[in-house]
Amino acid sequence: MNLKGWRISRLALFGALVALAATAGCERKRNQTGGSSDKAGASADTSKPVLIGHFASMTGSEATFGQSTDNGIRLAVAERNAAIDAGTKKGRKIEVKTLDDAGKPQEAGTAVTRLITEDKVVAILGEVASGLSMAGGPVAQQYNVPMISPSSTNPAVTQIGDMIFRVCFLDEFQGYVMARFAVEELKAKRVAIVFDQGQPYSKGLADFFEKSLKEAGGEVATRQAYDTNNPDVSAQLASVKEAKPDAVFLPGYYTQAANIIAQARKLGITVPFLGGDGWDSDKLEEIGGDAVQGSFFSNHYSPEEDTPLVKNFVATYKAKHGVAPDALAALGYDAANLLFDAIDRAPSLGGKDLAAAIAATKAFPGVTGEITIDGNRDASKSAVIVEIDHGKRPAVKRYAPQ
Amino acid sequence: MTKFVSICIQTLTLGSLYALIALGYTLVYGILRFINFAHSDVVTFGAWIAFVVAGALGWAGTGSPVFAMPVILALAMGAAALLGFSIERLAYRPLRRAPRLNVLITAIGVSLLLQNAGQLDYLFGTQPQRMPRLLSEAPLFTIADVRVPTVDVVLVLLAAVLVVALQWLVFRTKLGRSMRAVSWNDQTAALMGIPVDRVVSITFMIGSAMAAAGGVLYGLKYRQLNQTADAVWVLLGLKAFVAAVVGGIGNVRGAVGGAFLLAGVEMFAAAYRTPQLRDVYVFGVLIAVLLFLPAGLFGKATVEKV
Numbered sequence: 001m002n003l004k005g006w007r008i009s010r011l012a013l014f015g016a017l018v019a020l021a022a023t024a025g026c027e028r029k030r031n032q033t034g035g036s037s038d039k040a041g042a043s044a045d046t047s048k049p050v051l052i053g054h055f056a057s058m059t060g061s062e063a064t065f066g067q068s069t070d071n072g073i074r075l076a077v078a079e080r081n082a083a084i085d086a087g088t089k090k091g092r093k094i095e096v097k098t099l100d101d102a103g104k105p106q107e108a109g110t111a112v113t114r115l116i117t118e119d120k121v122v123a124i125l126g127e128v129a130s131g132l133s134m135a136g137g138p139v140a141q142q143y144n145v146p147m148i149s150p151s152s153t154n155p156a157v158t159q160i161g162d163m164i165f166r167v168c169f170l171d172e173f174q175g176y177v178m179a180r181f182a183v184e185e186l187k188a189k190r191v192a193i194v195f196d197q198g199q200p201y202s203k204g205l206a207d208f209f210e211k212s213l214k215e216a217g218g219e220v221a222t223r224q225a226y227d228t229n230n231p232d233v234s235a236q237l238a239s240v241k242e243a244k245p246d247a248v249f250l251p252g253y254y255t256q257a258a259n260i261i262a263q264a265r266k267l268g269i270t271v272p273f274l275g276g277d278g279w280d281s282d283k284l285e286e287i288g289g290d291a292v293q294g295s296f297f298s299n300h301y302s303p304e305e306d307t308p309l310v311k312n313f314v315a316t317y318k319a320k321h322g323v324a325p326d327a328l329a330a331l332g333y334d335a336a337n338l339l340f341d342a343i344d345r346a347p348s349l350g351g352k353d354l355a356a357a358i359a360a361t362k363a364f365p366g367v368t369g370e371i372t373i374d375g376n377r378d379a380s381k382s383a384v385i386v387e388i389d390h391g392k393r394p395a396v397k398r399y400a401p402q
Numbered sequence: 403m404t405k406f407v408s409i410c411i412q413t414l415t416l417g418s419l420y421a422l423i424a425l426g427y428t429l430v431y432g433i434l435r436f437i438n439f440a441h442s443d444v445v446t447f448g449a450w451i452a453f454v455v456a457g458a459l460g461w462a463g464t465g466s467p468v469f470a471m472p473v474i475l476a477l478a479m480g481a482a483a484l485l486g487f488s489i490e491r492l493a494y495r496p497l498r499r500a501p502r503l504n505v506l507i508t509a510i511g512v513s514l515l516l517q518n519a520g521q522l523d524y525l526f527g528t529q530p531q532r533m534p535r536l537l538s539e540a541p542l543f544t545i546a547d548v549r550v551p552t553v554d555v556v557l558v559l560l561a562a563v564l565v566v567a568l569q570w571l572v573f574r575t576k577l578g579r580s581m582r583a584v585s586w587n588d589q590t591a592a593l594m595g596i597p598v599d600r601v602v603s604i605t606f607m608i609g610s611a612m613a614a615a616g617g618v619l620y621g622l623k624y625r626q627l628n629q630t631a632d633a634v635w636v637l638l639g640l641k642a643f644v645a646a647v648v649g650g651i652g653n654v655r656g657a658v659g660g661a662f663l664l665a666g667v668e669m670f671a672a673a674y675r676t677p678q679l680r681d682v683y684v685f686g687v688l689i690a691v692l693l694f695l696p697a698g699l700f701g702k703a704t705v706e707k708v
Contacts, residue, residue, distance in 0.1 A: 059528040061628065102528070197678050225678045229637045231624040234412040235672035235680075242405045255530065259626055266539055267408070268549055287532060287625075 053115030060103030072332030130154030175208025258288035417665035418561030422616035423642035426609030442639020448614025486610025520630025650698025
């Protein structure tokens, strides 16, 4: 009961802060908090490690998202600190604090508030799910603390404000590459869309895919929505089966996607399923089994890629965590390294200086490709289409940025 | 045609699931005149207990024997009956003569306790799990190009058997007669020599066992077990509760009828109207029934309330 009461009071505090910012003039509030965090950054002891925060879904139905990203971030931190210890790199050591949001928007807002007000982190990494980044982002913006989302692909995330960045491509691009792939490579003209109405990520991707599909000469066979609280999708799938599509676009997250594909195969839907980067988890095959084989999804990188940077990352990650890194681990690793690069370049660790340093990043060599932060604080980079092939994720097609 | 048949079959399976859970609400309401809000958590626990038992007995893999499913179902129902008994004995019985509101709030408290206790590491944990495949998902037969998997057939048959058994118990046995007597007037029933406390306990155990059966079948059908505090379970329990109210709460046949009506509205609305609004239709039915037939669709039809 104590814990519960405490949580509620935190929530109330957050709500009160939001209300305060909305009514009592944001400008003054912003300057105040920005000023104090600048001072904290400047007066801090430089021999101490720099504390950064990470909020992620470490539990809940998208738990592998948070865990993979955290593994990637921690690998980047360990590598940097080891290099500084060995004297091969100059700069301050990094310490990362991770808070769990259990995949819930209200918890995400609370986690970011705690990281900033209690732990006084200089920057925030997170979240994977766009809906959660959009819950945590406004808090970081309000306190003038830079936040880098490793893998939220919905355009609205960085539109929160000038403190919010990302190191992955956007849903518009992802929808575009998948639509082109469907029409040009799979020769699928009629595509059914099944999306999660409760996730901005899924709905946004469905819209962008539909737009690009029509531009590429395809047509939408049927458009069906589901929500995560109703595991029964047989009604929607019956409509899909009746529409007789050449392929089904299913831009959800892996747990639901695997369940839906398994249910679809049971109902006798045999066409390939197409998805977005939300599919990227070993759990997809663990849950879906044979049903998901031969499906395709757009992703940030393929661990099968043959470049020294990727090979080295895959090898050290495997040695540390025992499994091959998925794209979320790779993006977590890239987001952390990009942040360290900015920390080294920034004149101070105050919110404004650090954000300016992040915004100035050009052609940063990441394992998920070269990252350039553009004027909208988004990353301009390429995407790959990977196939699900019995535990492997071979890249079948690569698309350069538009 | 294919789509229509497919939706009819899904209505039948979903309705059976709702019916199993709705019966627990209606039994308890019939006898104690209060809504047991912890009932949906007994459903959750039933499903999770089945998962834990399957793991403990080594049947979590693919090659589980044919008798695995009945054994696991029986154990889960037994454990849930015990849970239902404890809830009634520890939380509700001390409040038997207290104002109705106290019991209602206690029920909400018990529900929260179960939801959060279920997340403890040494109980079920916070991670969603996969229910082992205890029943074949291969099609058993095909009607009008619609494949009907074994699991759906078993679900419907088992629900039918349990509902008929309950009907028989309530209307054809001495225990059933005591239950009906307690539901009419517990003080008079006590004067007639009916052990009221024991009858209430048994009612809770029966309702909880049915709930566990619903939970296990839910797990076998959808294979996905969300953590105990997840909204999926709340919504499942809520819809079953709506089914009980629509059918006329306190009425056994009403709960079953309400369950199938609700499942039909949900499935057909999702298939032929907008799937986004499936829950809107469900709760719309509830509002309509409460406005125009406050006693429920079957509330007046049968005089005998359980």
